[in-house]
Amino acid sequence: MLEKIEQLKREIEALTASTKEEVEELRIKYISKKGLVSQLFADFKNVPADRKKAVGQSINVLKNFALDKINSLKDTFENGEQKKSGQDLTMPGEPMRLGTRHPLSIVRNEIVDIFARLGFTVAEGPEIEDDWHVFSALNFPPEHPARDMQDTFFIQKDPDVLLRTHTSSVQARVMEKTQPPIRAIFPGRVFRNEAISARSHCIFHQIEGLYVDENVSFADLKQTLLYFSRELFGETTEIRLRPSYFPFTEPSAEMDVSCSICGGKGCNVCKYTGWLEILGCGMVDPNVLESCNIDSKKYTGFAFGMGIERITMLKYGIKDIRHFFENDVRFLRQFDSAY
Numbered sequence: 001m002l003e004k005i006e007q008l009k010r011e012i013e014a015l016t017a018s019t020k021e022e023v024e025e026l027r028i029k030y031i032s033k034k035g036l037v038s039q040l041f042a043d044f045k046n047v048p049a050d051r052k053k054a055v056g057q058s059i060n061v062l063k064n065f066a067l068d069k070i071n072s073l074k075d076t077f078e079n080g081e082q083k084k085s086g087q088d089l090t091m092p093g094e095p096m097r098l099g100t101r102h103p104l105s106i107v108r109n110e111i112v113d114i115f116a117r118l119g120f121t122v123a124e125g126p127e128i129e130d131d132w133h134v135f136s137a138l139n140f141p142p143e144h145p146a147r148d149m150q151d152t153f154f155i156q157k158d159p160d161v162l163l164r165t166h167t168s169s170v171q172a173r174v175m176e177k178t179q180p181p182i183r184a185i186f187p188g189r190v191f192r193n194e195a196i197s198a199r200s201h202c203i204f205h206q207i208e209g210l211y212v213d214e215n216v217s218f219a220d221l222k223q224t225l226l227y228f229s230r231e232l233f234g235e236t237t238e239i240r241l242r243p244s245y246f247p248f249t250e251p252s253a254e255m256d257v258s259c260s261i262c263g264g265k266g267c268n269v270c271k272y273t274g275w276l277e278i279l280g281c282g283m284v285d286p287n288v289l290e291s292c293n294i295d296s297k298k299y300t301g302f303a304f305g306m307g308i309e310r311i312t313m314l315k316y317g318i319k320d321i322r323h324f325f326e327n328d329v330r331f332l333r334q335f336d337s338a339y
């Protein structure tokens with residue numbers, strides 16, 4: 001039986017036709033109800049049970065092969081006459097679909113634009129970093145748990161070559177190179193040794209902000225963040241600052257925005273609290289300024305840092321962070337209204 005199938009396949013492969021009628025004859029001979037391929041299905045009854053699976057699959061493959069072959073012969077005579085090149089040059093072209101911007105890029109650009117309106121410039125730093133810029137310059141004590149292998153990806157055996165765990169490292173790089181006034185944001189990719197789940201990933205993106213000048217106060221920080229939140233989430237958005245701790249800021253806070261989905265009434269996204277945590281912030285610790293050769297008697301500053309994935313998920317109601325990295329076009333096409 002398999003031999004017969006194989007032989008028929010060779011026969012079909014070699015088929016040619018010079019008129020539309022000849023194609024029709026071939027169609028009847030091979031794939032009509034009484035055609036040779038269809039007869040195989042009748043013979044299938046007599047195949048022993050243990051061979052049925054293999055033989056059945058081969059017949060199906062042959063059937064599709066025969067259909068394709070006859071259809072492609074038919075195409076050649078589509079308009080009643082044979083197309084010379086096999087291609088009809090009068091047919092409309094296949095549209096070329098443009099790609100769309102990734103939702104993370106859309107939201108990053110939006111955030112950059114908002115801060116640009118407040119006079120913040122954009123700077124970037126390296127993803128492969130050293131201990132100084134990620135931890136030491138930012139006032140992390142030597143035994144701080146964030147330095148641990150469980151959080152940080154170290155490269156090779158050298159503990160001084162690591163993937164940055166936050167974009168705060170760019171603060172240190174910028175302050176080392178520039179004297180105040182500094183007003184800039186630092187978007188970028190960060191890495192943490194975390195198990196991948198719906199809520200966390202080992203690669204994600206942050207935007208860091210830094211403002212250092214004479215007389216920068218906590219009130220400036222608060223007003224900047226309020227403006228930012230209203231531009232991003234809508235003009236009725238409220239913010240609240242909760243005391244927190246980060247080694248590089250003193251005092252430190254975490255900021256919540258009123259839930260833009262339920263308007264603060266309580267829903268399953270804000271876990272019925274009416275608030276969503278979106279960033280960490282604070283006044284730059286004088287130790288950090290001094291580490292970067294900035295006079296902490298003369299200058300003060302504020303800093304903040306937020307995760308772009310988290311904000312994008314809240315803005316668009318995306319429930320699983322892994323969507324951002326799978327690059328399924330059915331997901332990606334939903335966001336960019338420019339196309």
Ligand code: DAH
Pocket residue numbers: 165166167168208209246249279280281282303304305306
């Ligand atoms: N680097 C912090 C993190 O990765 C976020 C952060 C908190 C940045 C407070 C800041 C800040 O600049 O002031 O979680």
